[in-house]
Amino acid sequence: MMATPRMRALAAAAILLAIAVPFVGSDYLIGLLFTTFLFVGMAYGWNLISGYTAYVSFGQISFFGIGAYAVAILVSKLSWAWPFAVLAGAGAAALIAAPLGWAMLRLRGPYFALGMLGFVQVLYMLASSWSSLTKGGEGIYLPPAGNLRPLYYAAALMVAAAIAVTWAIDRSAFGLRLRSIGEDEIAAEAMGVHTTRSKLAAFVLASTLPAMAGGLYAFRLSYVDPSSAFPASYEVQVILMAIFGGAGTVWGPLLGGVVLSAVAEALWARFAELHLLLFGLFIVVVLRYMPEGFVPLLRRRAAAAAIRKDAR
Amino acid sequence: MTSNRTLVIAAAAAMAQSLAARAEPKPIVIGASVSLSGTYAGSGKYSIEGTQLWVEDVNARGGLLGRPVRLIYYDDKSDPNTGVQLYEKLITSDTVDLIVGPYSSGVTSAVSTVAEKHHMVMLGPEAADVKIYTRGYKYNFQAQTQAGRYMLGALTLAKANGYKTLALLAEDTAFPKAVSAEVGKMAGEYGLKIVFDETYPKGSSDFSALLTKVKQIAPDVLFANSYLPDSQGILRQCHELGVEAKMFAVAVGAAEPEFRNLGPSAEYVFGATQWAATMPRTGNPAFVEAYQRKFNRAPDYHSAANYASMQVLEAAVKQVGSLDQDKLAAAVSKLKLDTVYGRFEVDPRGVQIGFTSALLQWQKGKQVLVWPDDVAKGKPILPTPPWSQRQ
Amino acid sequence: MTPRILLQLIVNGIMLGGVYGLMSLGINLVWGVMGVVNLAHGDVIIAAGFVTFWLFTRLGVNPLLALPVSIAMGFTIGLCVQKFLLARVPQDRGAVKTSLLMTFGVSYMLINAVQLTFGNEFQTVMFLPGSWRVGGLDFAKSRTLAFSMAAVISLLLWAFLRFSFTGRAIHAVSQSPEGASVCGIDIGRTRILSFGLGAALAAAAGALLVMIFAISPAMGTGYTVRSFAVTVIGGLGSFPGALLGALVLGMAEVFTGYLASAQIANGIAFLLFLAVLLTRPQGLFGRKTS
Numbered sequence: 007m008m009a010t011p012r013m014r015a016l017a018a019a020a021i022l023l024a025i026a027v028p029f030v031g032s033d034y035l036i037g038l039l040f041t042t043f044l045f046v047g048m049a050y051g052w053n054l055i056s057g058y059t060a061y062v063s064f065g066q067i068s069f070f071g072i073g074a075y076a077v078a079i080l081v082s083k084l085s086w087a088w089p090f091a092v093l094a095g096a097g098a099a100a101l102i103a104a105p106l107g108w109a110m111l112r113l114r115g116p117y118f119a120l121g122m123l124g125f126v127q128v129l130y131m132l133a134s135s136w137s138s139l140t141k142g143g144e145g146i147y148l149p150p151a152g153n154l155r156p157l158y159y160a161a162a163l164m165v166a167a168a169i170a171v172t173w174a175i176d177r178s179a180f181g182l183r184l185r186s187i188g189e190d191e192i193a194a195e196a197m198g199v200h201t202t203r204s205k206l207a208a209f210v211l212a213s214t215l216p217a218m219a220g221g222l223y224a225f226r227l228s229y230v231d232p233s234s235a236f237p238a239s240y241e242v243q244v245i246l247m248a249i250f251g252g253a254g255t256v257w258g259p260l261l262g263g264v265v266l267s268a269v270a271e272a273l274w275a276r277f278a279e280l281h282l283l284l285f286g287l288f289i290v291v292v293l294r295y296m297p298e299g300f301v302p303l304l305r306r307r308a309a310a311a312a313i314r315k316d317a318r
Numbered sequence: 319m320t321s322n323r324t325l326v327i328a329a330a331a332a333m334a335q336s337l338a339a340r341a342e343p344k345p346i347v348i349g350a351s352v353s354l355s356g357t358y359a360g361s362g363k364y365s366i367e368g369t370q371l372w373v374e375d376v377n378a379r380g381g382l383l384g385r386p387v388r389l390i391y392y393d394d395k396s397d398p399n400t401g402v403q404l405y406e407k408l409i410t411s412d413t414v415d416l417i418v419g420p421y422s423s424g425v426t427s428a429v430s431t432v433a434e435k436h437h438m439v440m441l442g443p444e445a446a447d448v449k450i451y452t453r454g455y456k457y458n459f460q461a462q463t464q465a466g467r468y469m470l471g472a473l474t475l476a477k478a479n480g481y482k483t484l485a486l487l488a489e490d491t492a493f494p495k496a497v498s499a500e501v502g503k504m505a506g507e508y509g510l511k512i513v514f515d516e517t518y519p520k521g522s523s524d525f526s527a528l529l530t531k532v533k534q535i536a537p538d539v540l541f542a543n544s545y546l547p548d549s550q551g552i553l554r555q556c557h558e559l560g561v562e563a564k565m566f567a568v569a570v571g572a573a574e575p576e577f578r579n580l581g582p583s584a585e586y587v588f589g590a591t592q593w594a595a596t597m598p599r600t601g602n603p604a605f606v607e608a609y610q611r612k613f614n615r616a617p618d619y620h621s622a623a624n625y626a627s628m629q630v631l632e633a634a635v636k637q638v639g640s641l642d643q644d645k646l647a648a649a650v651s652k653l654k655l656d657t658v659y660g661r662f663e664v665d666p667r668g669v670q671i672g673f674t675s676a677l678l679q680w681q682k683g684k685q686v687l688v689w690p691d692d693v694a695k696g697k698p699i700l701p702t703p704p705w706s707q708r709q
Numbered sequence: 710m711t712p713r714i715l716l717q718l719i720v721n722g723i724m725l726g727g728v729y730g731l732m733s734l735g736i737n738l739v740w741g742v743m744g745v746v747n748l749a750h751g752d753v754i755i756a757a758g759f760v761t762f763w764l765f766t767r768l769g770v771n772p773l774l775a776l777p778v779s780i781a782m783g784f785t786i787g788l789c790v791q792k793f794l795l796a797r798v799p800q801d802r803g804a805v806k807t808s809l810l811m812t813f814g815v816s817y818m819l820i821n822a823v824q825l826t827f828g829n830e831f832q833t834v835m836f837l838p839g840s841w842r843v844g845g846l847d848f849a850k851s852r853t854l855a856f857s858m859a860a861v862i863s864l865l866l867w868a869f870l871r872f873s874f875t876g877r878a879i880h881a882v883s884q885s886p887e888g889a890s891v892c893g894i895d896i897g898r899t900r901i902l903s904f905g906l907g908a909a910l911a912a913a914a915g916a917l918l919v920m921i922f923a924i925s926p927a928m929g930t931g932y933t934v935r936s937f938a939v940t941v942i943g944g945l946g947s948f949p950g951a952l953l954g955a956l957v958l959g960m961a962e963v964f965t966g967y968l969a970s971a972q973i974a975n976g977i978a979f980l981l982f983l984a985v986l987l988t989r990p991q992g993l994f995g996r997k998t999s
Contacts, residue, residue, distance in 0.1 A: 034410040062806050064748075064813065109987050115805040116746035120941075121986055123748075124934050124979040131976025134490065134519045142972070143490030143520045145398065145428070147453075150435045189802060227402050228435075229428040233520075234399030238930060242817050249810065280825065286817025290794060293811050297803070355829025356925070395829060490972070518971035523831065523922035526721055527966025527974055534714055547831040547923055555922075558840045558849035559717075581838050706842065 024162055028155040036154050038271055040226065043161035044219040046263030048240070049247040050168035051215030054175070055208050056245075057253035058184035060191075061111065064241055065122025068129050069099040069213040071235035073220030075133065078146040078230040088151075089160065092221035099217030100210050107209035111202065126236055133232040145231030148224065157226055164218050165260075171211070173256045184208055185254070216244075239282055243270065246289050252299030261300055345388040346381070346641070348373070349414030351404040351429070353421040356396030357521060360546040360576055361620050362421040365444055366391055368617065368624030369418060371609055376628075382635055394420055398428035405432040415641050418627055421620070422545070423447035423465070423493035430458045439634075439646045443627040444620060447496040451668040457647050460670035461627040461662065465493060466500030468590040469541060471677025471689035472567035473501070475588070477508040479700050481538035481564055485514035487528065487552060489544040497543035497569050513537050522548070525555050533561040546571035549589075550580055557583040557705050564701035572678060573618055573685070586702040588679045588688075593619035593659050597676070597693050600656040619659075626659035717846050718963050724849070726952075726959025727856035728917055732932065733939035733951045734866060735910030741946040742883040742903040745795060745808050749816035751933030753783050753908050756819055757915030758924045759827040765834045772836050776858070776916050783912025784905040790815055791904035796897065816929065824926045833923035855917040862913050866906075867948060879903050883946065911936070931978075938982035944992030953993060957981070 028036055048066065056062045076095030080086040086094070110121045133140045140146065151157060175181040183204045186194040195201050224230045243266065251262025266285075273281035296303060350369060353362030373389045381387055390412055394401035401420050408414050409432065417433060419426045419442035426445035433440035434455045442450065442458065446465040451458060476484070484505055488494035498515060505512050513535050518528060529552070532540065540563040542552045549571030556566070565588065571577055572589020593599070595606045595616060605625060609617040617625075634649040635641065654672070655662045663672035677689040679698055686696040732754060739747055757779035764770040764778065794815070798807045837850040870876035881889040882899045890896050918924060935958065943954025958978055966974035985992060 032410070034407075037406060037410065056806075060803065060806050062809050113986060113990070116740075116744075116809060117986060117990065119748075119809050120746065120934070120937050121983060123930070124938070124982045127931065127934055127979040128976055128983065131972060131979070134975070135970060135972035137490075142517070144492055144495060145424075147427070147431070150431050152435075227399060227428075228431045229398055229402060231398060231424075233397055237399065238927075242813070245810065245813070280821070283818050283821035283825065286814045286819075286821065289814030290811055290818070293807055293814070294794065294797065297807060355824070356927075357831060359828070359830040516970070519975055521925070521927065522971060522975070523833075523924065523928075524966075525971075527718075527963055528971055530714065530717060530721070530967055534711075551833075551923055554835065554838065555849075557838055558847065558851070560840060560842070560847045579835055581835055583838050705839065 028158050033154065036158050038267075040154065040158050040161050040222075042264060042267040043158075043165045044223055045240075045244060045247060045267055046260055047161070047164045047168050047219045048216045048244045049251070049259035049263045050165075050172055051212045051219075052244050053212075053248045053253055053255075053259045054172065054215075055212035057248055057255070057258070058175075058181065058188055059205055059208060060115070060188045061205065061209075062115070062119050063122045063212075064119055064245075065124075065126045066212070066216045066244060067220075067236050067238070067241050068122070068126045069103065070216040070220035070223075070237075070240065071126075071129055071133065071232075072099045072102060073217030074224035074230050074235040075140060075146075076217070077221035077224045078148055079139065081225065082146050082148050088157075088221075088225045092160065092218055092225070095221040096214040096217045099213040103210045103213035104206065107206045107213075108202075111205045111209060130232050130236050133235060140232075143231060145229055145234070148228045148230070150228050151225050154226070157222055161219075161222055164215070164222070168215055169256065169260065172259075176256050180204065180207070188254070242282065242285055242289070246285050246292070249289065249297075249299055250292050252301030252303075255299065255301040258299050258301040343381075343385040345386045346383070346416065347388050347390060347412070347414045348416045348418060349405075349408035349412060350389070350391045350418045351394035351401050351408070351420045351425075352391055353396040353425070354393035357547055358396040358422050358425075358545055360574060361444075361570065361618075362396070364574075364618045364620040365421050365624045367609070367613055368443075368621035368626075369628055371605070371612055371621070372625050372628035372632075374612065375608065376632060382632060383639070383641075390414060394425055396422065396425070398425045401425040401429045402432055405429050409433075409436045409438060416631060416635075418624070418631065419443055419445060419461070422491075423450060423496065424491040426450060427492050430455060433457055438643050439631075439650060441627040441630060441650070443623040445493075447492045448669050449492070449496065455668065457643065459650050459664050459668045461630065461673075462623055462670060463592045463673040463675050464500075464670055465496035466504070467673075467675045468497055468569050468592075469501050469543070469567065470675055471590065472539075472541065472565070472588055473504060473508040473510070474689060475677070475698055475700065476510060476539050476565055479564070480509075482509065482511060483513045483535075483537040484510040484539045484541065485532050485535060485537035485563075486512060486516075487514075487525070487532070487540070487542045487544070488517045489522075489548055490517040490519050494543045494545075494569065498541075501541060501543070510539065518548075523551055525552050526559060529555050529559050529561050533559060537563055539563055539565045539567070541567050541569070543569040544571075546574055546576065550577065553580055553583045553587060560705055562704050566702060567677075572680065575616070575618070577680065578683060582708060584680045585683070585708070586680065586699060588677055588698070589685075590675050591619050591678050591687075592673060592675050593622040594676065594678070594687055594693065596687065596695065599658050599660055602658045605658045622659045626657035626662065629657045630655055630662050713845055714967075718967055719960070720846055720848065721852075722960035722963040723956065724852040724856045724959070725963060726956040727859040728914055728921070729935065729939050729958055730952045730955035731859040731862060731910060731914040731917070732936040733943070733955055734863060734948070735907040735914070736936045736940045737943075737945065737948070737951045738879070738910070739904055739907035740940065742879055743900055744805075745904075746812065746937070747790075747904070747907065748809065748812040748933055749790070749819055750908075750911050750936050751931065752816045752819040752823070752929035753786055753911040754915035754918065754932045754936075755924055755926055755929045756786075756823050757783055757912035758919035759823050759832065759926075761916040761919050762832045762834050763827060765836065766832075772834050772916065772920055773854075773858070776913060779912040779916040780909045783915075784909035786819070786912075787908025788901055788905035790908070791901045795904070796900065816933070820926050820929050827926075829926055831923040831925045832919070834920045836920050849921075851920045855921050858917055859914070862910070863952070866910065870948075875899070875902060879906075934982065935978045938978045938985075941982055941990070941992055942985050944994040947992075947994040950992060950994035 073095035077091040080091040247262035252258030352366040421444040441461040443461040488498040549568040567588040573591040661672040688698040840847040840849040939954040943950030
């Protein structure tokens with residue numbers, strides 16, 4: 007990525023701002039940034055599995071729900087401290103993702119997509135019927151999250167970790183293997199890539215991010231029931247953020263997440279249905295006219311500009 | 319010079335504006351979320367109309383503390399999660415002065431934590447579940463009849479007619495389960511045995527499997543302890559599956575005029591109502607008339623409950639003389655007020671002990687109050703004729 | 710469980726299965742012919758249901774007369790999606806992913822358009838209340854009507870595919886696009902018609918569904934997965950398979966609701982779907998696809 011001094015300065019400023027907000031910003035701003043971080047984290051999660059490989063998952067919110075319920079149960083029933091509960095939620099998601107991925111990733115393209123869609127419904131059903139664990143439709147109440155600031159930092163840390171991991175993967179052999187699976191899985195296999203292992207690793211890793219987001223979200227909300235744990239509208243927003251920003255890139259999810267969170271915030275309260283409709287429309291438009299997303303577009307323009315500069 | 323002149327004009331304009339602002343008192347903003355869509359929407363719209371009527375009413379009387387009152391509300395889609403986010407927004411972003419609770423125990427329960435966290439008084443006009451108010455919260459007060467009192471009328475009639483077995487159906491959320499639980503505790507006193515007690519997930523449309531089980535058990539009495547769309551769906555499918563009972567009663571829904579859409583399946587059904595236009599309550603006739611004029615339709619008990627909550631809030635604010643939430647909380651907890659909904663009074667936990675319930679029955683396409691005797695306008699028709707013998 | 714209860718449950722299951730069958734025929738057609746998974750399928754079902762509701766409640770139109778309106782609407786939606794969106798997707802490696810995402814986007818647009826136009830409440834059409842008592846069993850009038858209409862439409866579809874030129878063209882394209890084009894069949898046009906037809910079938914199913922019980926916009930995804938579940942169980946590309954799969958699902962839901970709980974019955978479609986996908990992906994009658 008073009009690491010010009012100007013970009014570095016901007017990045018540093020953004021980071022400083024992010025750290026400073028809880029001290030100078032209003033409760034509302036902190037809440038808004040908190041939610042943005044959660045979405046960015048989830049976008050990175052989707053990016054890891056569906057951005058690099060071609061396995062389009064519509065079921066990432068299943069892990070979100072797992073994380074949310076993990077925190078709800080651990081905190082309310084076993085009095086765990088929330089940071090540990092959130093990490094435990096990520097662990098639970100990974101534990102579930104391993105066998106699930108092993109089963110699901112054997113299915114190609116559309117079957118995998120449908121399978122994940124179906125998995126969300128299964129979890130929803132489980133959450134509704136397993137009352138002894140989840141209190142069914144009534145939901146679990148958590149003690150009110152007094153101070154938002156620690157949650158904010160936890161979310162920011164999650165995003166930082168997501169970016170770091172994606173960056174590392176992107177330039178590693180593992181990342182190359184994932185990309186090869188995305189391009190042409192059969193050829194990759196023929197070339198000796200352990201596709202199953204790589205896909206599975208990406209899938210399991212990808213599951214931890216929505217799980218952590220779900221856990222933090224649950225603690226903030228102080229209430230978890232099946233419909234808040236598996237919010238269907240989040241899936242579309244996360245996917246849109248990743249593809250708008252640029253699937254399969256390091257900075258795409260961040261860009262997409264920040265821009266679209268701002269748009270969503272302006273619209274969600276007053277135009278609830280309209281904003282989701284626009285998001286749906288946006289997905290279609292992006293796929294039709296800029297399927298690679300924004301980041302590659304920016305990169306190409308920067309590269310073109312650089313060439314023009316050299317040619318002078 | 320031009321720039322100097324511009325400066326003078328700008329300064330004058332600014333001064334004029336600030337003077338005008340000082341003359342015009344800042345409005346008091348009330349915030350709420352309500353179920354305008356989703357499962358509870360049928361009843362939710364009546365709720366917000368009750369609040370809107372009060373706002374119009376109080377402004378006509380000179381406002382609150384000499385200031386005009388404004389209402390901001392959003393659609394929580396009958397979803398507790400959305401409700402929580404909306405109340406956070408109302409309190410932190412819109413910075414409202416007062417809040418009032420949403421529709422349904424489920425949403426109120428989730429939202430009560432937000433109110434408590436921000437130390438804002440919240441009356442719950444649509445929260446019948448007592449559990450919400452037994453958590454030691456200091457800022458939340460129940461402004462709706464307790465869930466346990468909803469089916470008192472139906473139970474009384476069942477006992478009076480010598481019925482012995484009772485089947486309970488409930489949605490898997492706070493209020494319906496609370497009603498079922500309370501009925502379960504009281505059934506013995508009324509000579510009834512619970513022979514069926516199951517829940518179904520929120521958002522269900524198809525009750526046929528559940529009702530096939532009920533049919534096999536053939537209870538004397540069936541209670542559908544849920545909300546409007548489910549009450550309708552259950553009765554409709556009882557008709558279609560030939561599920562017979564001597565008495566059908568629903569917790570919510572029969573009081574709404576929309577229940578009529580069921581057609582012949584609605585006939586003879588009993589429903590709990592906490593209020594009716596004909597009940598002798600303070601200020602009731604004026605309220606009904608004003609509502610009819612403003613909204614071109616009759617109010618239902620949800621409208622009255624919300625209106626009553628605002629009456630309570632108004633009384634508390636006047637008593638305290640300010641919008642200090644701590645003082646308001648203390649005032650509300652001790653307040654005893656005769657409202658359009660009945661006598662408002664809460665116990666030390668915040669549970670409503672003043673409001674009561676009544677029972678109506680659909681007879682020949684009309685709602686008729688049948689219990690208790692002091693408000694009844696007609697006699698209950700029992701037992702219910704079998705489906706096959708009706709047209 | 711007495712024999713009468715058993716029979717009643719079977720009757721309920723068959724009637725439910727009839728409507729599910731109609732839903733899945735649309736999927737079978739589109740997926741079989743073009744290998745495209747339409748994630749907006751369930752939302753077309755719901756949209757048609759709401760249109761029927763609106764026509765019935767606002768204009769007093771008999772739902773059976775409203776059926777052609779829904780079908781026309783569904784057909785138009787399908788046609789537009791294929792012609793203006795999916796057909797323009799570059800047919801490279803990323804095509805599958807892109808079409809999936811596109812129909813996903815369309816799904817959201819459709820459902821929110823429904824919410825904006827008709828509201829977000831549960832609605833139903835109370836047409837023909839009550840039931841017919843035959844042999845000690847109750848046949849709900851609305852469900853019997855829905856089942857009969859579903860059967861008629863399925864029969865018409867079968868006849869169309871078997872005997873009409875376009876129908877056989879569709880069949881040809883699903884077997885081998887190259888072979889079909891060599892025979893002079895316009896692939897692009899056939900695809901557009903297939904997608905339109907698939908959506909039209911979904912719309913018909915929705916118009917019938919709303920007569921049976923209440924629907925809400927949020928139910929779209931559930932029906933998408935159910936439709937695919939039926940197709941997967943019965944086997945892709947097989948007409949009798951789709952109907953059998955529908956029957957299996959209808960029965961499963963009814964019996965699970967009776968024997969276990971309503972919550973589990975809600976999820977049985979997806980459990981079956983996953984189970985079949987993982988153990989016998991070609992379903993009961995399907996041909997093995999790559």
